[in-house]
Amino acid sequence: MRRICIIFLYLISGYASAQTSKPPTAPATSSAKPAPTIILDPAFGTIDKPLPIDSRFFLEVDSLKIDRTSQVSVYRVKKEDGVFVFADLDKTNTYPASFMFGPKDINFKNNKVILHFPAIKPEQAFDVFIFRKFTPANLKKVMAMNLTLEPFDAKGRADTTTLKNETDLDKQLHALADSVNNADVYGKSSDPKNSRMQTPKVFAYNLTTFKTTFFDPEIKYYQLLFPEDYPKAANLYVGWAFLTAAQIKVINENCRHFDAMYNHLYPLQRVIDDKTTASAIVKGLLPLNYNYPLKYTKTHDPEQRLKNLTASAKYLDSLQRFTASLKERQIVNADDVDKTVRAMVAAIDSNQSIIQTQLEAIKKDLLKSNREALWLSGSNTKSTDLQTVSKRHVTLDIGVTDLFAYNNQGQVKSIPKLFFGVNVFFRGLDKNIDPGDIKKFKERDCYSHSLETQNLFWTRFSLTAGVTIGKISTPDFSNVLGNYSFTLGPSYQFFHLLRLSAGAAMLNRVNNNPLYANNHVVLGSYISVSLDQDLISAAKSVVDAITK
């Protein structure tokens, strides 16, 4: 017994030294316990040390434009038939995040993004998805692409084919994908054979929605989010009644060769009765100016169209001043001509106003939805998922146990013993964590919370196999093997320090039949209390101290 006490004291001292020799952890934050900091290399999605289990930790990501990061989502990933799939994927093909960091949850420090993760269960794989604002350059590209979409309004519903045929648009989209992602690492999206990025797919949901989606979980992808509530352009611009030939003739007959207006009439004369051209002018697709042929602007960019309308307005303004002078001179039919020109000017003004309003709405909406998304880690050949790895499933502890068994007189006898216990857990375990450190994120229905350690039962529950030490002096009983008897039963940790177990014990009962040998193994019961500490680490530190 004295030897056992000495061993026990050694183990306790070893445990104490193991506790004091723990490596320093991350700098303390507002929480009570310091949590370790894991540094993630965003280029390859790799981390500098294993992720802890059942313990909060900080994920520090360098090289991210901190002013652009606005939201971080974490998705659980699992492997099915060798393929990584998002475990949280539901039937509607949506991806509810396990949990999400909002702007208030993201810590920016020393030009780094620091995410304070909740405690995560062992053997979990997950990817981190970061939403961030577009770079100014990319924002311009997105803006341009959205503006390009405007003409499809006039066609009613645009279908996918129509959009796919827009090669310019497709090129812009690929260029944007390469810009958002690191094309050197993942290959160019415009080169599907060599790219690990999925080719952007374009869907036109309606006239005003443009969205790219990339939902191949095996490939790192990005997502461009265009405003779904893209402002609906007026599909009926204010049209006009163009000047008739007779009206042109009135103007022509009353201007002299030296009048500036004489030359101005030439473009007008060329577009008489050309309804298509007239319609294009009033919508700003063609500028009505002093040049002919009119330069058709291929772009449907509203800004360009505004310029066209401004040019047309300037031209018509001078024409209107001229027709007003004809009216003052009481030229026959001048009144009718002047009225038509005024109507044309008014239509141009109205359409300018419509396009201007639409342009402002687009800009406002894009700024509001200005974000691109990036996987920090993902299931591809280049970077692996972030994974928590379980450390240990077995622990060793020491304590006292009381065996109960019927003696040969049918009375229950109590046999107190010292014992060593081997606790087998049904999940990974880190004995150094503080159970009080496991705090849930705020429950939100939109998150699955599938990664978080939410239930401490399996961290406390184990199956305990015990070995009692020392001779049994109780009559009728003896040890099963030498000085050892055995116990087996479930156990549960209480108060972070004690482990309580109860179950079946195996010991020898002297055979009551004098004709048979004494060794008769019987089952009894036991209840035990042990010091639930990491004696394996303690023993290791003792061995290290002796051997060094």
Added chain:
Amino acid sequence: MKYLFYICCLALFTGACTKPKNLNPSGIILGDHISNRQPVADGTTTLDITVTIDAHADSAKRSIVFRASTGIFLPAKDTTITIQASYENKLLIARTKFQVPIISGMVHFYFYPQGKSSQKDLILRDSLQVMPSVPASLVLTPSASAVKMVFGSEISLSALLQNSLKAKVSSGTKVLFEDIYPDGKPVGGIFRATRDTTDSTSTAVTNYSLGNVPAGPIFIRCTYLNADSRTAVHDSCIINVIPN
């Protein structure tokens, strides 16, 4: 989940204890056999006694203790002997010999395993009625053929009794010593230190002397008494009375 844990603990805790079964003594020592159940108490007759035990007994646990209230087991020559059982016709049998006592009466036997058990009363009991060894002959032998008158000398007399098989008679067989003249009248001598019942040597003894009587031959007779009644089994010797 906690409740599941509690249930598991409780089930294991309460269900694991196995209560020992009460031993059935008749399943340990199955029976005994005595070769002769009506022996005579001659102190020499031997009986074969066997005890059959559970055939599955461990080899190291087959020792059976034989104990008798009287008589002796051979070769130990004691009332108690321990015998290792061995297989005979697939039965585990402990075998020994028992020499009947010389005293008639009940002999009680106790057979039990040598191994310890906290359960008592694992003893197989048996008993035997040993019949008396009845004298069929009697030989009286004096230590001298003459004795001096007026207590001048003393002789010793020994009566040896034998049954019909010339074996000893049961201890305690009573005899009567008497002295008579040739004409049948009593002499009136003194018998001293008389043991008128037989001992384990099947003899009765006495010392004899006499007072002032006339010289001449006298008879000393020893008769076997059955329930204080004289029997025909007797013997006599002639002793000469000589002057002092």
